[in-house]
Amino acid sequence: MQRDKFFKEIENVRHPNETLVKTHCSYCGMQCGMNLRVNTVTNKIIGVEPRYDWPVTVGKMCPKGVTAYQQTNHDDRILKPLIRDDASLKGTKEGFREASWEEAYELIAKKFTELQKQYGKDTLSVFSGVSMTNEKCYLTGKFARVALGTRYIDYNGRFCMSSAAGGFLRSFGVDRGSTLPWTDIHETDCLFIAGSNTAECHPTSMFRVWNVQERGGYIIVADPRETPIARRADVHLDLKPGTDLALANGILNLLIQNGYADEEFVNQHTNGFEETKELVKEFTPEYTSELTGVAPEKIIRAAEIYGKAPNAVVMFARGIEQQHKGVDNVSGYTNMALVTGKIGRPKSGVATFTGQGNGQGGREHGQKSDLLPGYRKITNPEHVREVCQVWGITPEEMPEPGVSAYEMFELMEEKTIRGLYLLCSNPAVSAPNLNFVRKALKGLDFMVCADFYLSESAEFADVVLPSVTWSEDEGTVTNLEGRIIKINKAQEPLGESKPDWQIQVELAERLGKGKYFSHLKTAKDVADEFRLASKGGYADYYGATWDKIDKQDGVFWPCKDENDQGTPHMFLDKKFYHPDGKAKICALPYRPPAEEPDEKYPLRLTTGRVVYHYLSGNQTRRIPFLRDMCPEPFVEVHPETAAKYKMDHEERVRLFTRRGEAIYKVKITEAIRKDTVFVPYHFGHEQSINLLTIAALDPISRMPEYKACAAQLEKVEKAEMKKVQ
Amino acid sequence: MTKKRLYLELENCIGCRSCLAACTQCGGHEERNRNYVYDVNPLVNRQTMPLMCLHCVNPACARSCPAQAIQIHETGAVLSALVEKCIGCQNCTIACPYGIPKFDTEQNLMYKCDLCIDRTKDGIPPMCASVCPSNTLQWLTDEEIENKKQQFNLDNGKWVTSLPYLEGETNVKVNLPGILQGVTKLF
Ligand code: SF4
Ligand code: SF4
Ligand code: SF4
Ligand code: SF4
Secondary structure (H helix, E strand, O other): OOOOOOOOOOOOOOOOOEEEEEEEOOOEOOOOEEEEEEEOOOOOEEEEEEOOOOOOOOOOOOHHHHHHHHHOOOOOOOOOOEEEOOHHHOOOOOOEEEOOHHHHHHHHHHHHHHHHHHHOHHHEEEEEOOOOOHHHHHHHHHHHHHHHOOOOEEEHHHHOOHHHHHHHHHHHOOOOOEOOOHHHHHHOOEEEEEOOOHHHHOHHHHHHHHHHHHOOOEEEEEOOEOOHHHHOOOEEEOOOOOOHHHHHHHHHHHHHHOOOOOHHHHHHHEEOHHHHHHHHHOOOHHHHHHHHOOOHHHHHHHHHHHHHOOOEEEEEOHHHHOOOOHHHHHHHHHHHHHHHOOOOEOOEEEEEOOOEOOOOHHHOOOOOOOEEHHHEEOOOHHHHHHHHHHHOOOHHHOOOOOOOHHHHHHHHHOOOOOEEEEEOOOHHHHOOOHHHHHHHHHOOOEEEEEEOOOOOOHHHOOEEEEEOOHHHOOEEEEOOOOEEEEEOOOOOOOOOOEOHHHHHHHHHHHOOOHHHHOOOOOHHHHHHHHHHHHOOOOOOOOOOOHHHHHHHOOEEOOOOOOOOOOOOOOOOOOOOOOOOOOEEOOOOOOOOOOOOOOOOOOEEEEEEOOOOOOOOOOOHHHOHHHHHHOOOOEEEEOHHHHHHOOOOOOOEEEEEOOOOEEEEEEEEOOOEOOOEEEEEOOOOHHHOHHHOOOOOEOOOOOOEOOOOEEEEEEEOOHHHHHHHO | OOOEEEEEEHHHOOOOOHHHHHHOOOOOOOOOOOOEEEEOOOOOOOOEEEEOOOOEOOOHHHHHOOOOOOOEOOOOOEOOOOOOOOOOOOHHHHHOOOOOOEEEOOOOEEEOOOOOHHHHOOOOOOHHHHHOOOOOEEEEEHHHHHHHHHHOOOOOOOOEOOOOOOOOOEOOEEEOOOHHHHOOOOO
């Protein structure tokens, strides 16, 4: 694999009685390389050492990565299965007793069978996640459809990557999160970054991002907040939350009007240009400014820079994707690259910053309600047949497509779904409109949760199964580049904990489905079946053997066979994945956020991450360093807005929307719009900002609009404050 | 082994505090960090900057120590106080112009950045500079630092906080915010 100027040959420090296990971070899509330090006497993980030889991140890690190893032998680990006999205690930490695996499996098999006998196969559901290996993600899809036989499986990618997936599928006919490797990023001439707080959410991209400016290139950032990257940007497009599509259309209009369209590329390799050109005409700088709140000069300047840049990369993240028009936003910004032809060559392209460690791979192999391994469609009979051959079932036995993550909670509420198997996710914190979601969880007849800590969601379970952390199992994940990499095992599972794939195999056996699962005895067995199941799909992993991954520093999919080295750059042949080989330039009419501010709720609420925490915080809130750095959520307010409400820095105030309320410390900063407030989403119970967020779903991706809703602030009276404390 | 130095490019800092987390991970650091990250103007913007020992060539901390507890390593690194010599007088914490040495009241012992001497004595970069995601902290040869100097000039013609900004010459080199002022744009 090519190594760039940031790569230096550096020896690692080796301490006596220690060995280093090469692996990657457990958290975000950067998947920074790291070495886990393992004591050879106790065989326990005791620390971390940089992995200088990993070409993407060359030893760098954010504070989550540096402290990630502390998860494994943490005091909060669940060491044995837990059973709660008193269902009235659901929604609390109380009432669990330790049990044997045998007892737990028996209880689950009995309850699941009873429920299905009484209410039909589809009364069970599986809610999964993508902070785990491809092998586990693959097997979870098979577990739901073959072992449980239910149509209802979906995953937390609906709260994360589904809009990017939907947008890329529409624009390119294929959903690979980045069309180019990360080692190209610092060599481009312009980065157009929309809705990504890169410095906090994907920090180890930053040395490449800054290098663009050091070389004299440009950084353009679209964000309602002046994030650390926006602070240094050449142009900061400080838009109102939820207005991205207007900005994308406005910039596209200027690119076309000012002659930056690449006519030859557009004619030969795309469809939809004329229609789109007509539609965006209306988005003059003035009109765009009216919709977005960004000054016209800034919009003009941004379009000029992007247009002139010999090479440019358009990048985005949840800021644009977690909207009820997230898919349109993705296609809208992707239009910029397609119209100017800045794609399908090195140093130019489009990329999304994948949020979860395996947000890319985990969405490709059949955890989504309508997908099967290899990005196959469950509605396509040919695809179903191919997967049935690997699974050994008949096409008639393959369940129908189910519904999206949030919609599963609606089905729980109306008792269509009565049982839940939850793993690798914490929807009691991460789902929107939490008052509703928590009620739905509480109302379930029977719920199983597999996790290595007792998460807020596990508090709703009848049975909790102890799974392992990432360092106690092996397998592959696919990073934000689309590079398949290898996670290695550094320690034996703590206590009686087991990897999710093993739990599912053993549970399938108790459910009488052993013949489809019992041959899977190791993670490698699952990997081999999974590669086969993906073969021929367009997310083809067949050629990505563990050996090749090791030798090549990862393998970019598609990788079809032994001799295929993988595909770091997409579309070099200018062939897109739609049947006619062309990409689609999309004409996208603008729609405002689902809930616009009004007199009663005059503020725009937006949510996001801080650098110290990951997703629902179930892992990072337990790590002392990270907890100390950010122990509780806060609400960011502009000083002028704070003055209007007579609120002081660090005062506790009530923030509320039509759906819920919570009390937060005020953090005054000029680095946010006056009409916008921001709260990080990593916190549980009464501190969850998702008590307030809106479940307005994107029509295609079914992504909730976490990034924009209407809210109001209020001072908390002293008497009430005492009660809260 | 070409000599390398710690080099700080303050403009790059994104405030992630990975350098603090990493400092706890170096062998012999007893999981306590010895560096600092400041919010420059927290109510206004998100600018931050790291500060750690600059490893003065003629260190005020060592000069102020009545017990010779602060040794200077042959690489130039100004080490943490020797447990057997430190008398806990805290002279060094006052003498250091940057307030670097920290004090452990329980152990009655000063501790400070030792430039990760366990690593840097063998030419391996310190933990903080290894992990820093933004390249604010780098581990460079003098030649690489010279190139930086030519690449980045502040509009006052200066870039390194050596004399007259500092008390004296330091082994660690610092590049002030504003590095991009002199960069010629590509187009
Ligand atoms: S959280 Fe992401 S950026 Fe931070 S160390 Fe882990 S993979 Fe790298
Ligand atoms: S690790 Fe680097 S970017 Fe992060 S706070 Fe420290 S100096 Fe700043
Ligand atoms: S910066 Fe302070 S602690 Fe470091 S060597 Fe100089 S005087 Fe001593
Ligand atoms: S050089 Fe080592 S001891 Fe000094 S601040 Fe960095 S990590 Fe800490």
